[in-house]
Amino acid sequence: MKITARTVRTIIIYAAMTLLGILMLYPLMWMFFSSFKTNQEIFGGVGLLPKEPVWDTYKNGWKGTGQITYLMFFKNTFLLVMPTVLFTVFSSAIVAYGFARFKFRLKKPLFILMISTLMLPNAILIIPRYLLFNKLGWLNTYLPFIMPAAFACYPFFIYMMIQFFRGLPRDFDEAATIDGCNTFQVFMKILLPLCKPALFSAAIFQFIWTWNDFFNSLIYVNSVKKFPIVLALRMSLDATSASNWNQVLAMSVLSLLPGTILFFAAQKYFVEGVTSAGVKG
Amino acid sequence: MLMKVRKKINREMLGYLYILPWILGFMLFQLYPLMASLFYAFTDFSITNTPVFVGFANFKTMFFNDPLFYKSLGNTLKYVFMSVPLKIVTALLVAVILNQKLKGINFYRTIYYIPSIFGGSVAISILWRFLFMDSGMVNRLLGVFHIPQVQWLSSPKVALFTLSLLSVWQFGSSMVLFLAALKQVPEDLYEAAKIDGGSGIHNFFTITLPMISSVLFFNVLMQLVNAFQDFTGAFVITNGGPLNSTYLFALKLYDEAFTYYKMGYACALSWVLFLLILAFTALFFRFSEAVTYYEDGGDF
Structure with missing residues (x-):
């Protein structure tokens, strides 16, 4: 085989890409393996794999504060995340349906308004929202996450679904209308099943963002009993005596697990979601 | 006729x-908070009392009596202008390399994307703290290769850069976006350039960059907006330290509002x-209007 400049170039590219890949994954692998290390090794060793693996870090870390275990924190997180995701997807879809399939006089200005709220920084809303939720008695519940989701306050997803609806031919709607469906039935029976990919992407992104949302949790939730996992982790970081850092790492690994599983199970939707509308992350 | 008109009105109402x-x-959740915040900004208000109108007093305090205001503002600007360009350039570079027709691209794309799925998660911040502390993994690895160690988190000169690295590490979502845009660039443009004898780098600046400029623009904009508000890393990893060198604006905001309960000031x-x-968005729009290329002429 003749070694041409082209093959050399290809080899260099593969080598560089592999090196970058290792660099990208190394921190995550280190975290995973370190959750089985002794504390001395976490702060001393240079190897990736644990020398004398400790198997009970997950079991002990799971105990949490003693009174409240990670079972509770995980349950809380699901109670916070699941309704938020479901409401986000449904409300965004219904609003997108309105924008994509109906003509009304204020459509264009309202659409532009909706898009421009994409740029509205959370930092400016969070204090008055806190005061509002305080008045409504919603602090220390998950309503500050669920209610904005129910009222379609996620323009990113609305926009994503409008784009998707626009790609669906109107013939479907018309055929269903002739068959006697009203507009809501057209939405529920015809369009919603067709836009499953968009619904999935939205659900996955919202799941992961809400799951990892630290800032809002920190502000709206303040009793340990109601803590989602992000707050529990941060608390463990403050409270940890020098002896159980491996448990902190173990629980950190667990907290990343649902997102990771979702990513590998639904990779297709991830890429579609990112490219169809947007950017965040 | 009447039926038809009624039907049309009906349909408009349905919309x-x-x-x-x-x-x-x-x-309820956007306009009202925005207006309320504007009102509170001109009041002295600490949750327990009713807001008292104080005119521009909050802004006067901020500009003339609050050194931490300038400190946090400076930190945030430094952070934004360090992390956003680094992240975008990395994402673009990797996307261009991945866009060449090589085998196994999807595999690499997946790997590079993984860190992005965790976003601003606390677990990742904890990991960063472990990796970059003075006796952390990164310094130990440097020691193995006899490279001088760095005070990644304990030196006021370096800590902000270490936080930016976390953001750069998550370049995956931008990369996927660029990759999709690169696939849209018509092949014949490059072929025409080949006949003209243009080099790869020349092609990148004269063909690739202009063709993906609208995606690039949107991406930079969203990254800017997000970077200005970054909180989790600075709060969990360094808690603003050392010597307030990572005290970002979002931390300042959080402290005033939720530690001191100075709602008006916050x-x-x-x-x-x-x-x-x-202001940055407007400036950026101005700048990009001159350089962005829209295939459809930019009509919306």
Whole structure:
């Protein structure tokens, strides 16, 4: 085989890409393996794999504060995340349906308004929202996450679904209308099943963002009993005596697990979601 | 005739009905907070008392009596201009390399994307703290290769850069976006350039970059808006230290509002941040209007 400049170039590219890949994954692998290390090794060793693996870090870390275990924190997180995701997807879809399939006089200005709220920084809303939720008695519940989701306050997803609806031919709607469906039935029976990919992407992104949302949790939730996992982790970081850092790492690994599983199970939707509308992350 | 008109009106009403959830949500959770915040910005208000109108006093305090205001503002600007360009350039570079027709691209794309799925998660911040502390993994690895160690988190000169690295590490979502845009660039443009004898780098600046400029623009904009508000890393990893060198604007906002309960002052701060973001956005729009290429002429 003749070694041409082209093959050399290809080899260099593969080598560089592999090196970058290792660099990208190394921190995550280190975290995973370190959750089985002794504390001395976490702060001393240079190897990736644990020398004398400790198997009970997950079991002990799971105990949490003693009174409240990670079972509770995980349950809380699901109670916070699941309704938020479901409401986000449904409300965004219904609003997108309105924008994509109906003509009304204020459509264009309202659409532009909706898009421009994409740029509205959370930092400016969070204090008055806190005061509002305080008045409504919603602090220390998950309503500050669920209610904005129910009222379609996620323009990113609305926009994503409008784009998707626009790609669906109107013939479907018309055929269903002739068959006697009203507009809501057209939405529920015809369009919603067709836009499953968009619904999935939205659900996955919202799941992961809400799951990892630290800032809002920190502000709206303040009793340990109601803590989602992000707050529990941060608390463990403050409270940890020098002896159980491996448990902190173990629980950190667990907290990343649902997102990771979702990513590998639904990779297709991830890429579609990112490219169809947007950017965040 | 009458039936038809009624039907049309009916359908118009239905349109409003379907977008009603958003209209209500917008008014209650976005417009009202925005207006309330503007009002509070001109008051002395600490949750327990009723807001007292104080004119521009909050802004006066901020500009003349609060050194931490300038410190946090400076930190945030430094952070934004360190992390965003680094992240975008990395994402673009990797996307261009991945866009060549090589085998196994999807595999590499997946790997590079993984860190992005965790976003600003606390677990990742904890990991960063472990990796970059003085006796952390990164320094130990440097030691193995006899490279001088760095005080990644304990030196006021380096800590902000270490936080930026976390953001750069998550370049995956930008990369996927660029990759999709690169696939849209028509092949024949490159072929024409080949005949003209253009080099690869020349092609990148004369063909690739202009063709993906609208995606690039949108991406930079969203990254800017997000970077101005970054909180988790600075809060969990360094808690603003050492010597306030990572005390970002979002931390300042959080402290004033939720540690000292100075709601009025915090709202005034948040408006400064908002106006700053708006100003940068406007500036950026101006700049990109001159250089962005839209295939359809830019009509919306």
